Amino acid sequence: MDKGTWTVKCGLAQMLKGGVIMDVVTSEQAKIAEEAGACAVMALERVPADIRADGGVARMADPTVIEAIKEAVSIPLMAKCRIGHFVEAQALEALGVDFLDESEVLTPADESHHIWKHDFKVPFVCGCRDLGEALRRIAEGAAMIRTKGEAGTGNIVEAVRHMRAVMDEMRKIKSMTTDELTAEAKALGASLELVTEVHETGKLPVVNFAAGGIATPADAALMMQLGAEGVFVGSGIFKASDPEQRARAIVKATTHYRDPEIIAEVSKGLGAAMPGIDIKTIPQDELLAPRGW
Amino acid sequence: MKKIGVLAQQGAFVEHIAVLRCLEVEAFPVRVAEELEGLDGLIIPGGESTSIGILMEEYALVEPVRRLAKQGFPIMGTCAGMILMAKRISGLHLEPLGAMDMDVRRNAFGRQVESFETEVEIPVIGEPPFHAVFIRAPYIEKVGDGVDILARLPNGSGVAARQGSMVALAFHPELTNDLRLHSYFLDIVCGKG
Numbered sequence: 340m341d342k343g344t345w346t347v348k349c350g351l352a353q354m355l356k357g358g359v360i361m362d363v364v365t366s367e368q369a370k371i372a373e374e375a376g377a378c379a380v381m382a383l384e385r386v387p388a389d390i391r392a393d394g395g396v397a398r399m400a401d402p403t404v405i406e407a408i409k410e411a412v413s414i415p416l417m418a419k420c421r422i423g424h425f426v427e428a429q430a431l432e433a434l435g436v437d438f439l440d441e442s443e444v445l446t447p448a449d450e451s452h453h454i455w456k457h458d459f460k461v462p463f464v465c466g467c468r469d470l471g472e473a474l475r476r477i478a479e480g481a482a483m484i485r486t487k488g489e490a491g492t493g494n495i496v497e498a499v500r501h502m503r504a505v506m507d508e509m510r511k512i513k514s515m516t517t518d519e520l521t522a523e524a525k526a527l528g529a530s531l532e533l534v535t536e537v538h539e540t541g542k543l544p545v546v547n548f549a550a551g552g553i554a555t556p557a558d559a560a561l562m563m564q565l566g567a568e569g570v571f572v573g574s575g576i577f578k579a580s581d582p583e584q585r586a587r588a589i590v591k592a593t594t595h596y597r598d599p600e601i602i603a604e605v606s607k608g609l610g611a612a613m614p615g616i617d618i619k620t621i622p623q624d625e626l627l628a629p630r631g632w
Numbered sequence: 633m634k635k636i637g638v639l640a641q642q643g644a645f646v647e648h649i650a651v652l653r654c655l656e657v658e659a660f661p662v663r664v665a666e667e668l669e670g671l672d673g674l675i676i677p678g679g680e681s682t683s684i685g686i687l688m689e690e691y692a693l694v695e696p697v698r699r700l701a702k703q704g705f706p707i708m709g710t711c712a713g714m715i716l717m718a719k720r721i722s723g724l725h726l727e728p729l730g731a732m733d734m735d736v737r738r739n740a741f742g743r744q745v746e747s748f749e750t751e752v753e754i755p756v757i758g759e760p761p762f763h764a765v766f767i768r769a770p771y772i773e774k775v776g777d778g779v780d781i782l783a784r785l786p787n788g789s790g791v792a793a794r795q796g797s798m799v800a801l802a803f804h805p806e807l808t809n810d811l812r813l814h815s816y817f818l819d820i821v822c823g824k825g
Contacts, residue, residue, distance in 0.1 A: 341748055341750065342745065344749055347747040347748060350804060350807050351747065351767050353644045353647065354678050354711070354767055356642070356679070357641070357642040357645070358642045358683050373682055376682065376683045377683065378643075378680040378683045413723055413738065414680050414682055416743075437743055590686075591690065593642075594641050594642060594687055
């Protein structure tokens with residue numbers, strides 16, 4: 340019996356596909372997420388919108404919060420550690436978390452290196468802005484990739500930019516000739532082996548979700564139509580006026596992302612979405628997406 | 633050509649569709665009840681059983697699938713699919729389909745760090761053993777008359793079962809390149825199994 344293998348790590352990501360992973364800060368929120376049909380919950384102390392508003396250093400959540408949420412639901416439990424903070428990752432693995440997010444939403448612990456994720460039995464998801472970043476994370480052992488978007492803004496524009504960048508680059512590599520791949524790998528800062536795999540399959544070697552700024556059912560369906568295999572919703576649910584209804588609506592829109600009638604139906608009367616932020620008004624040094632190397 | 637539907641509420645349905653197409657049958661995702669019409673068989677894939685179950689209820693798929701099961705329609709469930717096909721489930725507050733007379737324990741092997749892959753002897757498909765991937769997997773605790781356990785782990789846990797035209801697997805044949813269990817199911821669909 341082999342545990343913690345690459346197949347088993349990537350396999351859990353495959354089981355999450357077509358689903359919505361919701362940020363929760365209490366066991367009550369976790370239950371609301373599970374009953375709305377979330378395929379996993381991300382246990383946090385603060386959602387990204389609050390992390391952004393509070394400033395300061397954002398770290399992994401208190402294990403008490405994570406354990407309370409773990410007890411409350413039966414669906415997979417995710418938690419975030421800081422970029423490069425492999426000891427936070429070790430602690431979260433010891434708590435029995437099912438999936439770790441090495442996340443730019445928390446304050447990075449290392450400004451040169453990410454965690455060597457192959458050392459862990461628990462699978463990792465990492466954010467990316469483009470294909471090079473995605474392939475570097477996969478080489479380090481990420482079993483799942485998501486766009487970074489700009490977390491806590493309720494603004495989908497950055498997630499769209501990142502998903503389009505990844506998909507466009509993959510289409511380009513697919514159409515290249517073999518002798519062009521080495522230069523492409525060099526330009527991307529990615530391994531030739533992974534670039535060759537993208538060339539052969541036309542897709543990432545691991546599951547690819549969208550995250551960062553999803554606030555409405557239409558946002559979720561937009562990301563799915565752009566090529567995401569599922570979505571993370573952070574502040575978008577519990578910063579809205581009616582979290583239960585919005586959570587259910589986003590779950591339905593993610594499954595039926597190609598059915599405009601269903602998306603229109605589930606978008607009715609949801610109340611106020613989370614307040615959004617225009618990315619252009621955020622000072623450069625307060626943007627989260629550029630964190631990661 | 634036979635037509636197989638794969639429930640596509642959530643989970644790894646694309647992988648099943650790819651395997652079925654390798655076996656030269658027509659395969660379609662099923663998201664709403666109308667898409668069940670004209671099918672010769674149905675697969676309920678792996679994913680989160682709560683997500684799949686909730687979306688099946690919301691889009692009125694529960695009763696039609698129950699009816700098909702009662703009529704002896706070929707259905708195969710893998711992992712979450714097996715959970716939903718059970719009569720009784722431990723560790724879930726959702727009403728299962730009750731298609732097969734078995735008790736299933738959810739997340740029976742523990743959390744993700746306990747997920748594993750191993751070789752499983754499955755006499756109905758012969759040698760060699762099947763390389764099976766178990767992800768937060770369930771197992772079968774008890775079966776009623778008319779349900780045959782097709783495979784057990786060395787510790788005795790039932791991980792594959794058949795009742796009439798229905799097959800339930802605790803693991804994920806869609807994640808490996810071994811097509812024998814899908815072929816076994818297609819033989820049932822074709823009346824040869």
